[in-house]
Amino acid sequence: MVAAVFLSFVAAIFTMGDPIEGGRPIIWTIWYVAVFLIIMMALYDFSKLSKTRMKRVALVGTVVGVVFFSSVKGYYVYTAGLRIEERGVELLDYKPFQQDSNLAKLDAPASFKIGSDVPRLDGATALYPLYAAFVEATYPSGNYDPYRPDASRVVSTTTGEAYDRLIYGQADIIFVAGPSDRQIAAAERTDVKFNMTPIGREAFIFFVHEDNPVDSLELEEIQQIYAGDIRNWKEVGGKDDSIRAFQRPEGSGSQTALQRMMGERELMDAPVEDVPEGMGGIIEQAAVYQNHKNAIGFSFRFYASEMITEHDIKLLQVNGVAPTVETIADGTYPITSEFYAITTEERYEQYKPFLDWMTSEEGQALVEQTGYVPLAKD
Template sequence: MSKSGGEIAVKIVLCVLLSGVILFLGLFAGLIVSFSGGALFYAPLVLVAAAVLVVFLAFFMFLPERHRRKLFISLLSIVVLGGLTTAVYELREAYHNRIPVVSDQEVNMEPYRPFADTGKLAVLPEPSKLTITKDLPRLDGATALYPLYAAFAQAVYPRQDYDLYESEVMVNTTPVAYKNLIEGRADLIFAAAPSEGQKAAARKQGKELKFTPIGREAFVFFVNASNPVTGLTTEQIRGIYSGELTRWSDFGGNDARIRAFQRPEDSGSQTMLERVMDGRELAKPPEENVASGMGGIISRTADYRNYKNALGYSFLFYATEMVKNGNIRLLDIDGVKPERATIANGEYPFAAEFYAVTAGSDNPNVEKLIEWIRSPQGQYLVEQTGYTPLAP
């Protein structure tokens, strides 16, 4: 082999080895970035940077020296372009993150715990006519109803520490609460009517769900406070969420596409939306991409983010008392405002009962507690919390 041929062979071997090291380090760094939450942007950026370095190395080793200046200029241009791309991404993320969110995860539930002495819970003006000191029914339920059943527990249960997620008074959200009830980890839950999936899960476990109405609440829709639209009809809501109506200008608003958010499947508010749709198929909702533990991407339904073109929904008490986001405005539905008076008299079209739900618990105090909740004292707490009692 000639001297020049030997040099080329050495360069090839060296290039292959160095390229392998660069690609390995790039892959390793990409995985680390993915685990750190950067799977959407920074992990691909790291892999592209590794590939660029490999290409640069190959050209550097095999191009004549007179072309290396141009090679370095090209590399510098790519670095500058990557920096600008990163800056644009970070600015976009900063804008996105400063927009207020309405989410089950954003409310701090600690102040609502029984006996937390924060003044957040409604209290009776006289001693409770029911006191339970042993065999405490294990309670769970919807986030929006926790302030209510925590007030029940504070009136009836002994004073002690009740952990939010592992105690006799838990708040694990509607989907988990139904799961806990069906699987025997809760005796009584407080929630809206179940989804078809939750009913099927109960049947599969041989459990019969029993629903006892304990109050009424409005299912509300809301927009950014700057949106000129003040109300929609039931049919317009169905048209928007089926994907048939797509622009706010159709309702006297700005010429912007409607960003109609939805909640995760089996949540209480999503089940209520399905009831509002009355059999019409829901359009695909906005999604957010979340890095999984293995560096992959999971698409999930995005929480309501208060863009100027957004449309979201929740329950009245949660939206107005727990979240208290002054940047959203509740919409009239069919010309009726969502408020206690219109819930009580049946004028508001999306008012519905919420329930104490059981699935055959053998706890002897469950029925006593439900009976007390429906008594004047329990209904007083329903009203004082901010919900509408069964009988005004």
């Protein structure tokens, strides 16, 4: 009996899915083995089954364990083949004042410099390469670790956390998309007013798996998908397959952009499993966007095409227009918006020289060299 139980346990371990995928197979294994042991001990102590029949029961339990956990393994292998994965962004690749960084650089020293009392900066992951370039151009040389909000004066948390840190005086300038209604309400509750300086333009984009035959959607169709009115790809020229429409956490820059894109339409509720963290969190580890070949997701162009380069996705055209630097600049891509350097009204005058420099020729040169679209010239 003990040998059979042990064999069942070993079979479960070797046939289960990857425990890193969420840990559930380990829990299933422990529960299965525990219940199996209890049943076998009860039968052994209280039944009058012969040893032959006990062996048969143990064999059946082992077979059931192998079949069950082999099925679990098969499920993980199958879904891994379907998954769209956003490989992780390593912010240290863009850390200022280090050799071989990926930062954009000016051809000559910046005309504006900051002394020892440097502003505390925070912002969205997608904008970190830009404001890290601002830091390298204007700050004194130092160790500005993007993952250490407890120790570094230049970090990248999330859009939502950056707004919170600005509201509660833990950051001086944040680099983000415009605030959501919740973030505006949170500022009003603490009697804080935002001062928003536009520093560039960006496209809000939608993507699908590269094997999806759909290449373009009308803006109206995207709104209908996220309202829950269109639920099958065949309704928009694709295969007969249900649409899995992913969303982002509330308060993230991209989720706020989605809510604004919806206009007067009501955004459907997304299942919890369809709201991955993605571009959020202090991303010391890779952010994984686990969606499938029938899925649609969204992000910002620079993040999806420049910071994340190893993936199996394609960016959709909207109204027949691809999201490119040129179509953002001339306004033909229909979902574009400005992004901001935001401080509070209380601190605006203190940091105005730095903010003015960001919109100057030098600052806008770094915007363009980073890969974003600079502000239109007057």
